[in-house]
Amino acid sequence: MTGREQLLDGLYAAVLSGDAHRAVAVTREGLGDGVEPTVLLFEAMIPALEEIGRRFETGEVFLPEMLVAANAMQGAMTILRPLIVAAGVETVGKFVMGTVAGDIHDVGKNLCNVMLEGAGFEVIDLGINVPGPTFVDAIRELEPDVVGMSAFLTTTALEFARNIELIEEAGLRDRVKILIGGAPVDQALVDTVGADGFAPDASSAVRVTRSVIGLS
Amino acid sequence: MTMTSRERVLAAIRHEEPDRVPIVLGVSNATGIKMTPYRELKLRLGIAAPDDYLYAWPELGTAAIDEETMARLGSDVRGVLDLEPASVLEANRARAPHADYIDSWGSGATEIRPGDWFPMVCPLRSATTVEELEEYPWPDMDDPTRVAHVAEEAARLAAENRFAIMATPWLLFPLERAFALQGMDTFLMNLALRPDFAEALLWRIQERCKILMGHFLEALGPNVDIIKIGDDLGTQESLLMSPDMYRRILKPIHADYIAFIREKTEAKIFFHTDGDVFPLIDDLLEIGVEILNPIQTSAGKMANLEELKARWGDRLTFCGGIDTHRVLPGGTPDEVRAEVGRVIEILGPGGGYLVSSVHTVMNDVPAENIMAMVDAVQEHGTYPLGRGAP
Numbered sequence: 001m002t003g004r005e006q007l008l009d010g011l012y013a014a015v016l017s018g019d020a021h022r023a024v025a026v027t028r029e030g031l032g033d034g035v036e037p038t039v040l041l042f043e044a045m046i047p048a049l050e051e052i053g054r055r056f057e058t059g060e061v062f063l064p065e066m067l068v069a070a071n072a073m074q075g076a077m078t079i080l081r082p083l084i085v086a087a088g089v090e091t092v093g094k095f096v097m098g099t100v101a102g103d104i105h106d107v108g109k110n111l112c113n114v115m116l117e118g119a120g121f122e123v124i125d126l127g128i129n130v131p132g133p134t135f136v137d138a139i140r141e142l143e144p145d146v147v148g149m150s151a152f153l154t155t156t157a158l159e160f161a162r163n164i165e166l167i168e169e170a171g172l173r174d175r176v177k178i179l180i181g182g183a184p185v186d187q188a189l190v191d192t193v194g195a196d197g198f199a200p201d202a203s204s205a206v207r208v209t210r211s212v213i214g215l216s
Numbered sequence: 217m218t219m220t221s222r223e224r225v226l227a228a229i230r231h232e233e234p235d236r237v238p239i240v241l242g243v244s245n246a247t248g249i250k251m252t253p254y255r256e257l258k259l260r261l262g263i264a265a266p267d268d269y270l271y272a273w274p275e276l277g278t279a280a281i282d283e284e285t286m287a288r289l290g291s292d293v294r295g296v297l298d299l300e301p302a303s304v305l306e307a308n309r310a311r312a313p314h315a316d317y318i319d320s321w322g323s324g325a326t327e328i329r330p331g332d333w334f335p336m337v338c339p340l341r342s343a344t345t346v347e348e349l350e351e352y353p354w355p356d357m358d359d360p361t362r363v364a365h366v367a368e369e370a371a372r373l374a375a376e377n378r379f380a381i382m383a384t385p386w387l388l389f390p391l392e393r394a395f396a397l398q399g400m401d402t403f404l405m406n407l408a409l410r411p412d413f414a415e416a417l418l419w420r421i422q423e424r425c426k427i428l429m430g431h432f433l434e435a436l437g438p439n440v441d442i443i444k445i446g447d448d449l450g451t452q453e454s455l456l457m458s459p460d461m462y463r464r465i466l467k468p469i470h471a472d473y474i475a476f477i478r479e480k481t482e483a484k485i486f487f488h489t490d491g492d493v494f495p496l497i498d499d500l501l502e503i504g505v506e507i508l509n510p511i512q513t514s515a516g517k518m519a520n521l522e523e524l525k526a527r528w529g530d531r532l533t534f535c536g537g538i539d540t541h542r543v544l545p546g547g548t549p550d551e552v553r554a555e556v557g558r559v560i561e562i563l564g565p566g567g568g569y570l571v572s573s574v575h576t577v578m579n580d581v582p583a584e585n586i587m588a589m590v591d592a593v594q595e596h597g598t599y600p601l602g603r604g605a606p
Binding site for chain 2: 018059061062063064065067068071101102104106107110128129153154155158183184188200201
């Protein structure tokens with residue numbers, strides 16, 4: 001195994017096991033050795049994230065392990081992100097994310113952000129308790145391909161319909177795909193509120209997002 | 217033969233068929249009704265009663281249901297609750313409007329828009345060492361104002377001997393408290409990355425919980441039928457943590473807690489745990505859980521009521537099962553009645569089932585659906601089942 005392969009293996013293992021400290025250290029070491037940022041991202045970190053997502057879907061790991069892997073990824077991404085942007089690497093698409101007004105739950109949303117960023121999306125997180133007009137403004141100003149809205153409660157899930165109405169009233173509905181997520185969300189709710197789809201968990205968010213914007 | 221509510225509940229928990237399936241509503245947050253539907257209920261029923269809150273805690277938003285409404289709902293239990301220390305209640309009453317609500321643990325809630333409070337004040341969010349836990353100002357569980365009212369209330373209910381007495385101290389739950397102190401995501405990460413620290417925090421919380429639980433049970437004396445504890449272990453689709461992690465870290469804590477309670481009371485152990493906890497039911501039974509709540513039918517394998525009843529129905533009493541996810545907020549009264557009938561038909565045979573909503577009846581539930589739920593119990597829940605109303 002070459003030193004480069006060893007390094008990529010080390011980064012993969014660090015993200016997979018959620019060792020944020022080590023993920024950052026190996027990322028720095030790789031960059032110091034002249035490894036391309038995109039190589040670190042696509043050949044080590046993303047495969048690790050995909051593997052943890054796969055293990056989550058099959059019930060081999062649970063939320064704690066997912067969260068620490070995402071956290072390790074985020075740590076390394078703070079170093080890589082500006083380098084990748086500076087290198088002019090094209091993103092797969094632009095994703096605006098937020099937890100709806102009246103709701104503060106963000107564990108699932110934050111996991112989705114990491115998975116999406118890992119999959120090459122530019123993710124802009126509007127945070128929690130996001131008023132409907134803020135989603136509308138973000139669509140107008142940032143022109144994302146996809147907007148993701150998250151709600152944990154049946155009461156706050158009512159915001160999905162209100163926000164989509166606002167987006168329609170602003171004449172922006174046909175410019176953006178809308179995904180919803182959170183505990184009360186299922187296909188029936190997607191149909192009721194007029195969204196384009198939903199992801200039952202963070203690991204499937206990437207698949208659903210790629211599918212609604214016509215990527216395989 | 218008509219039974220008293222208390223006889224009805226106790227028979228069901230003994231896995232005998234009482235005269236009808238008991239109803240558990242309004243005695244805790246998890247079996248409670250939020251203020252908006254409670255007001256609508258009172259209006260509908262022509263009942264004039266004050267808008268009081270459970271635990272004297274408006275920010276929680278769950279109504280303390282008046283006796284007339286409890287009777288109309290047919291609730292077969294009455295609750296005995298603890299309170300935050302008088303000094304904490306007073307400090308919160310006297311604080312600036314819309315300022316954070318801070319409880320005796322130092323954690324608290326922020327008002328993100330008028331009337332909507334969420335647990336966002338997490339004083340141990342950045343803690344990662346046992347030393348930080350040692351330095352933390354843990355709450356005084358010996359403050360007598362927490363339980364000063366308990367003995368008298370429980371004795372009154374026992375003297376009346378009409379309703380089953382359910383003791384529901386507020387959140388003496390180790391995992392939930394750890395979430396409140398650290399934030400859910402932070403504590404879950406600590407479980408994975410710093411299991412020794414996470415375990416130390418849980419045991420530290422447990423120590424405080426046991427002190428207050430001890431005082432609470434002492435004040436209750438023999439005047440209690442059910443004691444509610446719990447910890448949310450499930451998500452919509454599976455468990456919050458691996459079964460292995462639960463068994464390694466949290467199960468010994470829950471076992472220790474239940475053993476501690478068991479030494480002091482004969483009351484039945486009512487364990488509240490949201491989400492799909494199917495893979496842990498054998499573990500919960502093993503450590504002494506007798507009543508499982510809230511049977512979240514919208515979450516994963518908990519939808520499979522037939523299997524729950526077949527596998528555990530002879531040893532475990534189920535409390536809950538009426539969906540607050542879609543049916544109660546979004547269904548018609550007819551749909552609510554049909555769902556209550558369906559659930560009773562599966563969980564009701566042989567006793568061992570107490571009807572309740574899956575967690576709190578939230579502000580999006582119309583009062584007519586609450587009435588449809590309780591009226592359907594009279595209609596479908598009379599034993600022998602399947603014969604309709606008497």
